[in-house]
Amino acid sequence: MAVPFPLAPSLWATTAPAAAPTPPLDQSIAVETCIVGGGYAGLSTALRLAERGIAAAVLEAREPGWGASGRNGGQVIPGIKYDPSELIAKYGTAGGEALTRFVGSTADRVFDLIARHQMDVPFVRAGWIQGAHTQAMVETVKRRAGEWAARGVSTRLLDRDAMREAVGAEQYLAGWQDGRAGSIQPLAYARGLVRAAQKAGAQIHGDTRVTGIVKRGEVFEIQTTQGPTVTARRVVVATGGYPDGLIPRLNQTIIAPNSFIAATEPLSDTIAKTILPGGQVISDTRQLLFYYRRDHTNRFLMGGRGPFREPKSADDWAHLERAAVRIYPQLAGVKFDHRWCGRVSLTRDFLPHIHESEPGLVVDIGCMGRGVGLQTAMGEALADYVATGDKAALPFPVVPVTPLPLHALHKLYVSAIITWYRMTDGGLKASA
Ligand SMILES: Cc1cc2nc3c(=O)[nH]c(=O)nc-3n(C[C@H](O)[C@H](O)[C@H](O)COP(=O)(O)OP(=O)(O)OC[C@H]3O[C@@H](n4cnc5c(N)ncnc54)[C@H](O)[C@@H]3O)c2cc1C
Structure with a gap:
């Protein structure tokens, strides 16, 4: 896969606290569990294992948080695509309710970790608004709010x-x-996880690309570009939307489109107080949704789908900047000075997938664009599973690696789907 847009231009890279040193692996080591990928999933696995007293090392090809975890919209939203009733229909009452509790807990886990480890992470906990853009979606959001409210969640219906x-x-x-x-x-949170995991005893190595995972007797040998290896009894692969052939056919199980974000310069107080004045974050019910918010420096961020390919110029963000001004005309004339993007991993059933290619080699993939909380929680669950061997620790079943049919054509599919959704989602004004 081509090297995506570098981390440097993201807004988060310019406003995050400095990263803790994560030197490359320069000598071979042995640990109980080796984790490949330094995003939220890998880092939270490492933190939880270290807190359990289990020797863990993370190997990250670039710097921790380089992937989606350092570039996302920073919206911490619990839940997944499926509502509680849909999870119950899929997994039965007990299984569905257990999964509902798991996916419903994901935002709590992020804010708990930030507080417990006193992470230097700017945050606001003022809620997420989901806006209904059609009458049919009004009924959907009412039902969704009702289902969560029935489970004791603080929800509010907005006319x-x-x-x-x-x-x-x-x-x-x-x-x-x-x-x-x-x-x-979001990047501050990734860096906070690094510091917390290191403090708990985990080793985190940046600039260390894993090139192979080979079973040798009872242990795995994890090979790296530089040469030194890690020997481990268990391996967790958490490479998100950036799998690079380590696990055969894994990259064929997902579609990894680019999500794009454009951010303005800091807004004047006069404008800032007219945009989401309560400090909530928002996304909408479109298939190709827009997600937006203000950040802690009062910049406005607009996110949404862009071209599948890597960006070529600022023009690739122009649709987001136009959308921002259509929603908030007061942004006309405000400069957008940061543009970046990153890959989200989508599975066919829109659920995270856990694979165990062979005993002790566990893979987590599939964030569906809502992975800040979800992948933090998945990391904790994976850590509990590899520490105990108890599958009850896993929220989702272990499934085989099953490539999407005609995966080689997925870029064409995605382009066609994006065009179709753009037509069917309608314009920006709500349709009565
Ligand atoms: C633009 C954008 C906006 C988003 N907005 C939101 C949002 O507002 N809210 C939300 O909940 N979610 C959002 N998401 C999704 C969320 O960011 C992801 O679900 C989450 O960060 C995924 O974490 P991860 O650990 O699975 O993967 P990543 O953070 O992508 O980490 C995977 C890491 O694996 C490394 N890697 C890959 N191959 C190797 C190898 N061979 N050796 C070593 N390392 C390797 C990569 O370098 C990468 O750092 C967004 C995503 C994007 C891209």
């Missing part, structure tokens, strides 16, 4: 007027607010 007041814009017919959610500086 058109309440949405106008909360969002500061006219776009939506209605919406709901999930009080568990909030926002973070």
